[in-house]
Amino acid sequence: MPNNASYMFIAYGAAALVLGGYVVSLVTRARAMVRRGDAIDAAGRP
């Protein structure tokens, strides 16, 4: 049997990076959007 476990670990790690990166990206974008909403709210208050 070939010894190629390193490719498997790299693939699993890469998939985790892609998925984790996407989740972080979406949370970051959502937070920025909430800040924009809050800024509109603050500007509109007397």
Next chain:
Amino acid sequence: MSESSVSSLPAAGAGRSARGTPVAVFDWLLALAVLAVLAVAARAIWYTPPEALQGEAQKIFYIHVPSAVVGLYLACPLVAIGGAMYLWLRDERLDRLAESSAEIALLFLSIVLVTGPLWGKPIWGTWWTWDARLTSTLFLWFVLVGYSVLRGAIEDRDQRARYSAVVGIMGALLVPFIHLSVDMFRTMHPQPIVLTPDAVTPGKAKLSPEMAATLKYAFLAFIVLFVALLRGRLKFAALRDRVEQLEAGDA
């Protein structure tokens, strides 16, 4: 904007905003999905036996195939269905469904295109080959990138939704071609062993029971992950549209 308009903002992000607006794009479902995917990865790596000829690299299959199935057969059709329904009904929720599905499809196809070469190098001896399955999948990936760029380039909401609906429908039409490409062309890509009648015919299945069970759990985990990510992306899209409406002053 009044106090009530702040509280009408959909929950988004994680934790709390500076002014205390609760934010939660993701919830318990994503936590469940992550746990499920981690459990499947642990089962694949430490419990499932390696394939005799391919060795441990064959286990890339347990993330590559479910990612391809979710990306191609769940997310891409939703892009087309959401787009087509928007063209018919002009409901912004359908545009958000198409847009969110496209982003999730791009995510899962990115995993497919990253993990595929990592399997190909030890098994085929090359990272990439321009055969029909690989090339058509890469082409769909570029179509989804183009879809995203198109959406960012058009400010008018209705025009953006209509144009991107057409691109999304055209992109989804590639899916049957990608599925059949291994039958229509001479290709290095393995023939289907999952979405085929042999997979459920006693004595003809090409996977051992342990491998088949791991693959089944992987499908379930990735489907839950898809639903969790799509829910989160839809919440974000609703939040963004609401904030843009407030900025435009038509709240």
